[in-house]
Amino acid sequence: MRLSLAEKASLVGAFDYIVLKTLYSLRGKSEFVSFNSLRKKLDVKNDEELKISLLKLNELKLISKDPTEFSFRLTFSGLDILGIKMLYLNRILYKLAEIIGEGKESIVYHGYDFDNNRIVTKFHRVGTDSYKKIKFRKDLEKKDWLSITVENAKREFDALECIRREGGYVPKPLGVQYNAVAMEHINGKELYKKADTVNLKEILEKILETMRIAYNICNITHGDLSPYNILIDESGTPFLIDWPQATDSEEILKRDLINIATFFKKHGIEVDVHKMFDYVRGVS
Ligand SMILES: Nc1ncnc2c1ncn2[C@@H]1O[C@H](COP(=O)(O)OP(=O)(O)OP(=O)(O)O)[C@@H](O)[C@H]1O
């Protein structure tokens, strides 16, 4: 039987959680952490207790075992559990619910906060696609997947926080722990599904206003902006989502703007990319 993430989280006891946390803290030195290093770091008196916990975590696929040695590493699901637990302890996420989106680099869940409001938790995962993209970046060469994933979550949270604080249209961020970003739930649909039923001019204005805040105040551009990453809520307000690849590159800003311009042009809205570019950079 395949257990859900919430079910797995409920099966992780206090000691199992410490084992997961310790595996995370020992990441990066080598891919797998040996039983001995783990034992030393945890300072356990009883090897059996540690063995039982490792077997259980392995069974739950929260860790995986080196095929030849008695060594272990945290899986992305294991990282998810650390995120869930810390969001819970910080009173941000009370309960996870169903999956609402499974992208190339994340799994997005509905959930509830402690006041029973609907929220969203996005668990980042860095997959092979992004590996191709970042393979040649020298600064990332020595990093392990868990660290890159956690950095992506933090980058997304920081982008949401700055843009929202400055009045841009993004979901309100609620917290970030490990690879998990909790945020406001937007009750709506992606822009590409709504193009025929909304006021596109107003939406474009709000998108550009948000990009101007992002670029001028927060020093970032989205990096993957498209009608797939813009949600339109029931009142017709756009929300720009999916910010882990935010960068300060002017070239990428231009690409983001061209993507947006192409979509609006196709739907009969007059756009001038040069004017948009100047506006977002704060030149006009
Ligand atoms: N705050 C939110 N409120 C409501 N739905 C959301 C929210 N954030 C994400 N979603 C849903 O989850 C989907 C995936 O989210 P997001 O684009 O951030 O992740 P992703 O990993 O980049 O996915 P993809 O590879 O499909 O772009 C969105 O298209 C949207 O349907």
Ligand SMILES: [Mg+2]
């Ligand atoms: Mg997306």
